[in-house]
Amino acid sequence: MAFTFPxxxxxxxxxxxxxxxxxxxxxILTYGEDVPEQAVxxxxxxxxxxxxxxxxxxxxxxxxxxxSENLDFEMSGAEGASKITPAQVWSTxxxxxxxxxxxxxxxxxxxxGPVTPITNLEIISADPAGHAAVWEGAVQGPxxxxxxxxxxxxxxxAELERMTRMxxxxxxxxxxxxxxxxxxxxxxxxxxxxxxxxxxDEAQQEPEMGAALGERADEPSAK
Numbered sequence: 367m368a369f370t371f372p373x374x375x376x377x378x379x380x381x382x383x384x385x386x387x388x389x390x391x392x393x394i395l396t397y398g399e400d401v402p403e404q405a406v407x408x409x410x411x412x413x414x415x416x417x418x419x420x421x422x423x424x425x426x427x428x429x430x431x432x433x434s435e436n437l438d439f440e441m442s443g444a445e446g447a448s449k450i451t452p453a454q455v456w457s458t459x460x461x462x463x464x465x466x467x468x469x470x471x472x473x474x475x476x477x478x479g480p481v482t483p484i485t486n487l488e489i490i491s492a493d494p495a496g497h498a499a500v501w502e503g504a505v506q507g508p509x510x511x512x513x514x515x516x517x518x519x520x521x522x523x524a525e526l527e528r529m530t531r532m533x534x535x536x537x538x539x540x541x542x543x544x545x546x547x548x549x550x551x552x553x554x555x556x557x558x559x560x561x562x563x564x565x566x567d568e569a570q571q572e573p574e575m576g577a578a579l580g581e582r583a584d585e586p587s588a589k
Contacts, residue, residue, distance in 0.1 A: 378418035378465045381485040381505050385412040385420065385533075389540050391443025392450060393560030395426070400549045401557070405429050405437055407452040408560045410540070412463075420463040426558070427452030443539055444563035461491035461501075471506075482507045496523025501531075508535035525550045529557075539563055 371383050389410045396403035407427040412420050433451035441449075466486050473481045489501035489512060497519050503512030510533040517526050527547040534541045543559040 372414070374416050375414055376416060376418040379414060379420060381465065381468070381483070382412075382420055382463065384508060384535055385422075385540075386414065387412065388565040389443070389562035390447050390565050391540075391560055391562030392437060392446035393426070393542075393558060395456065395558050397546075397548065397555065397557045398551060398553070400551070405434075405450060406456060406558075406560075407447060407450055408562060410542075410560075410562055418464065422461045422463060423459070424461075425458045426456045428454050428456050439561075442563050443561045446561065447563075457493060457495065459491055459493040461489050464488045465505075487512065496520035497526055499529065501529075503531075509533070524548060527552075528554070 371380070372386065375383060375386075391408055393406050393408050394403060395401055395406050407429055409423075409425050411423050414420055430451040430453040435449040437446050437449060439446075464487065466488050468483050468485045470481055470483050484504050484506045487501075487503045487505060487510070489503070490498070491501065492498045497517060499514045499517045501512045501514050503510060511530075512532075513530045514528050517528060519526055525548055529544060529546040531542060531544045540562045541560070542562075544557050545554055546557045547554045548557070
């Protein structure tokens with residue numbers, strides 16, 4: 367199904383319009399000894415209310431290995447998600463994306479066509495694990511790069527110093543990755559990655575949660 371722009375979207379959001387909707391898929395969590403490498407189930411949504419900003423939500427679940435199949439990481443986000451069963455919520459986050467200006471970069475000498483403008487972004491994010499962050503970055507076509515300019519945390523939350531994220535649309539799939547410096551390790555390394563497919567049918571049945579839903583994971587989470 368081809369993506370179409372909503373009639374009531376703010377023109378400021380045109381560079382981000384390809385994100386709109388709900389996405390579902392799978393990914394990997396890993397962060398040294400603090401977060402053992404594991405497959406995870408993911409959902410991400412981007413919404414607008416007519417204003418010049420997007421609301422993003424991200425939810426990541428651990429996987430019930432007794433009810434899941436092995437993943438082939440070449441499969442689509444939708445196919446991968448269909449083979450694994452979420453067990454418990456690992457992290458969730460809400461953020462607001464705001465475009466704050468656009469410019470056209472200089473065209474390379476070998477360029478034969480128009481150069482895609484770059485739109486600057488400001489983002490505010492928060493999660494229930496006690497973190498709030500300000501991000502800056504840019505979108506150019508189907509590629510987004512972001513980095514935190516400040517991260518605040520509550521007294522009892524895990525240490526979290528800085529984060530970067532990249533998003534890209536590849537063959538209609540939303541790919542993303544996050545690097546961070548956390549847990550007092552003073553190492554900037556990959557924490558999360560994902561491959562998600564657009565959910566075309568909003569009435570599509572939600573995933574059945576595993577029996578562990580409601581329990582808390584033993585591993586620390588920065589999100």
